[in-house]
Amino acid sequence: MLNAINILKDHKLKVTPARIHILELFSEHCKPMNVEDIAKKLHGADVVTVYRTLQTFEKLKIVQQVDLRKGSVFYELTDHHHHHIVCTDCGKVEEFELCVVPEIEKSILKKSKSFKHISEHSLELFGVCKACVKQ
Numbered sequence: 001m002l003n004a005i006n007i008l009k010d011h012k013l014k015v016t017p018a019r020i021h022i023l024e025l026f027s028e029h030c031k032p033m034n035v036e037d038i039a040k041k042l043h044g045a046d047v048v049t050v051y052r053t054l055q056t057f058e059k060l061k062i063v064q065q066v067d068l069r070k071g072s073v074f075y076e077l078t079d080h081h082h083h084h085i086v087c088t089d090c091g092k093v094e095e096f097e098l099c100v101v102p103e104i105e106k107s108i109l110k111k112s113k114s115f116k117h118i119s120e121h122s123l124e125l126f127g128v129c130k131a132c133v134k135q
């Protein structure tokens with residue numbers, strides 16, 4: 001369980017109930033969430049407040065956007081590096097920490113005409129989950 005108050009203080013953010021609740025929700029839920037998910041899970045929290053809070057957190061790199069190809073922006077904590085597999089049938093999302101991207105960065109840069117450095121990356125995989133294959 002993350003310490004929401006410490007995170008806010010470390011980033012010199014005012015400690016507000018909305019900010020604490022959103023950070024705790026990310027920590028408990030452990031899955032990327034969009035603004036609607038968060039508002040619903042916080043029992044009808046104001047969508048505008050949730051949206052603004054996420055923007056503030058994103059600027060400070062406390063959360064990051066994830067593109068799960070679900071038609072809306074998802075967010076998650078940046079606390080540990082990982083990637084996702086998404087079921088294209090039911091939308092199930094699984095996290096994995098295996099990352100080979102740093103190993104291939106050198107070869108990618110060698111072939112690139114325009115780029116000198118790679119500073120970060122995101123990688124999501126798409127497929128069909130076991131439950132959907134059985135149907």
Ligand SMILES: [Zn+2]
Pocket residue numbers: 087088089090091092128129130131132
């Ligand atoms: Zn599925």
Ligand SMILES: [Zn+2]
Pocket residue numbers: 081082083098099100101121123
């Ligand atoms: Zn990676």
